[in-house]
Amino acid sequence: MSGMLTSADAHPADYPTVRAVEFMGRFLSEKTNGRLGIKVFAGGQLGNETDTLEITSFGGLDFNRVNFAPLNSIEPMTLPFSLPFVFDSVDHMRRVVDSAVGDKVLASMEPHGLIGLAIYDSGARNFYNMRRPIRTPEDMRGLKIRVPASDLYVAMVNALGANAVPIPFSEIYQSLAQGVIDGAENNWPTFVGERHYEVANYLSITEHLLTPEALVMSKASYDALDPADRSLVRQAAKRSVIEMRRLWDARVQEAKDVIDRSDVRVNPVNKAPFAGLMRPVWDQFITTWAQRRIVDAILAMREG
Numbered sequence: 001m002s003g004m005l006t007s008a009d010a011h012p013a014d015y016p017t018v019r020a021v022e023f024m025g026r027f028l029s030e031k032t033n034g035r036l037g038i039k040v041f042a043g044g045q046l047g048n049e050t051d052t053l054e055i056t057s058f059g060g061l062d063f064n065r066v067n068f069a070p071l072n073s074i075e076p077m078t079l080p081f082s083l084p085f086v087f088d089s090v091d092h093m094r095r096v097v098d099s100a101v102g103d104k105v106l107a108s109m110e111p112h113g114l115i116g117l118a119i120y121d122s123g124a125r126n127f128y129n130m131r132r133p134i135r136t137p138e139d140m141r142g143l144k145i146r147v148p149a150s151d152l153y154v155a156m157v158n159a160l161g162a163n164a165v166p167i168p169f170s171e172i173y174q175s176l177a178q179g180v181i182d183g184a185e186n187n188w189p190t191f192v193g194e195r196h197y198e199v200a201n202y203l204s205i206t207e208h209l210l211t212p213e214a215l216v217m218s219k220a221s222y223d224a225l226d227p228a229d230r231s232l233v234r235q236a237a238k239r240s241v242i243e244m245r246r247l248w249d250a251r252v253q254e255a256k257d258v259i260d261r262s263d264v265r266v267n268p269v270n271k272a273p274f275a276g277l278m279r280p281v282w283d284q285f286i287t288t289w290a291q292r293r294i295v296d297a298i299l300a301m302r303e304g
Helices: 016-031 049-057 068-072 076-082 090-097 100-107 151-159 169-177 188-193 219-224 227-260 279-285 289-300
Strands: 003-009 036-041 063-067 114-120 125-129 144-147 163-166 183-186 202-209 213-218 265-268
Touching: 003 016, 003 049, 016 036, 016 063, 016 114, 016 213, 016 227, 049 063, 049 068, 049 114, 049 213, 063 068, 068 076, 068 213, 076 100, 076 289, 090 100, 100 114, 100 289, 114 219, 114 227, 125 188, 144 151, 151 163, 151 279, 169 183, 183 202, 188 227, 213 219, 213 227
Parallel strands: 003 036, 003 063, 144 163, 144 183, 202 265
Antiparallel strands: 063 213, 114 213, 125 183, 125 202
16 A cells, blocks of 8 residues: 555644644655655544544544544443543553553454554543632532533533533533533643633642543554554554654643633642542443453552
8 A cells, every 4th residue: 555644633733633643644754755644634624533433444534533432432441541530640541551451442443443553642631610619529519510422521520519511612611701601621721722711710630531532543444554564554653652742741831831820720639539439430331341450450550
C-alpha cells in the first residue's frame, strides 16, 4: 500500500491529538521517502465520533482518534479506563496505559475491525460551579451539574449527591450564565478555552475522571500494509504519544496561568470521600471477570 492515509478527529485543528497524528504522518513520510503519509480531517469534518468509528471499522477511514465513550459501547474491556476515580493522578494513568494493561485494552478492539495503536490524554476533569467551593461530597448536594449524554457520567454525579443534567457541550456557557445549571466538569484547557471560568468561579480539583482517548486504525487498512509498514505505523503511533503529552502538558499549564490571573477560586480536594461513593457506579458498569481483572491491575499500579 502507498499514498496518503486518512484520519478523523472531532477536536479542532490545533488540538494536541490532531497535531500528534500529523506528527505521525511526518514520521511515516520520512521513513518511507514520501510513500506513506496521513491527512487529518479535524474539527468533526467527517461526522461525530460514533459515526467515524463505524466508518473506520468498515475500512472507509484509515485512522481515527476517539474518546473512550463510543468505544465503551462496543467493547466492554475499554470500560475500566472510564471509571471515576480509578486513576489517582495523571502519572498513574500514563503508567497504566503505557503498560501491558494498556496493550490488552488496545488489543481488545481488533474483533470490532479496529487496531488499537495508541492511548492519548484527555486531561484530568474537575468540577466547577457558580455557587460554592466543593470540598466534600456534601457540598455537591442540590447542585445542578451538566454532564455529557452518558449513563456513566449521570450515575457518577448522582452518586455524589448532585443532580446530573445532560445538555450539549455547546450550551454549557449559556446555561451557566442563565442559571439553568449551577456547574459543570471538564479539564483545564476546556474550562479556559470555552470561557466557562467567566461564569463559574469556583474550581475544585477533584480529578474525578482521567479517561484517556484512543487512536485506532481500520483493521482492513492495517491488513493491507506489508509487515514492515505495519511495524512502522506502530512505531509512529508510540512516538506520537510522547509528542501529544508534550503539547498537552503545555496547554494545561497555559490554562492554569490564565486562571491564576483570574477571579476564580481554586480549592484542592481530599478525593477519598468522593471515591468512597463510587462502588455502586463501578458495580453497575463492571460486570465481567475480565473487566474486574483490568480494574485490579489499574489499582495495583497506584503509588503507595
